[in-house]
Amino acid sequence: MIDVSGREWLEDEYLELFKQGIIKESEVVRVKGIQGKRCERCLNQSEDWFATFIYKEKPVKYCRQCLDFKMIDDAQYLYRSIIPAPITEKSEILNQDFQLSFLQQRASDFAKGILNSSGIGMIWAVCIASQRKPK
Numbered sequence: 001m002i003d004v005s006g007r008e009w010l011e012d013e014y015l016e017l018f019k020q021g022i023i024k025e026s027e028v029v030r031v032k033g034i035q036g037k038r039c040e041r042c043l044n045q046s047e048d049w050f051a052t053f054i055y056k057e058k059p060v061k062y063c064r065q066c067l068d069f070k071m072i073d074d075a076q077y078l079y080r081s082i083i084p085a086p087i088t089e090k091s092e093i094l095n096q097d098f099q100l101s102f103l104q105q106r107a108s109d110f111a112k113g114i115l116n117s118s119g120i121g122m123i124w125a126v127c128i129a130s131q132r133k134p135k
């Protein structure tokens with residue numbers, strides 16, 4: 001079975017999964033790809049990262065920031081899974097042997113709050129290889 005929790009797809013991708021019985025209509029919400037000044041996939045709000053082309057004599061606005069994931073524009077919809085991520089006894093437990101920095105702890109607390117409230121949130125961060133200081 002494919003875990004589709006927390007995923008989102010363009011319409012053609014969603015319809016393929018729907019056809020295969022992997023996801024049901026009641027398990028997704030449909031949102032415009034670009035709503036006003038915001039890309040719903042990458043949350044870009046900078047006009048510098050939007051571009052426009054003309055299709056059938058109408059302007060179509062698309063997001064360049066997440067273009068690597070396939071073009072999303074204001075004429076398309078995203079299908080967002082509302083299935084919560086499964087947490088089971090088999091889920092991996094992360095054991096860390098180091099102290100989180102202030103900002104890492106803040107992000108961790110935020111993520112735990114989201115998980116405990118079944119809410120929605122996003123952490124925008126840059127990952128680095130190690131927190132350990134050289135000896």
Ligand SMILES: [Zn+2]
Binds near residue numbers: 039040044065066
């Ligand atoms: Zn985007």
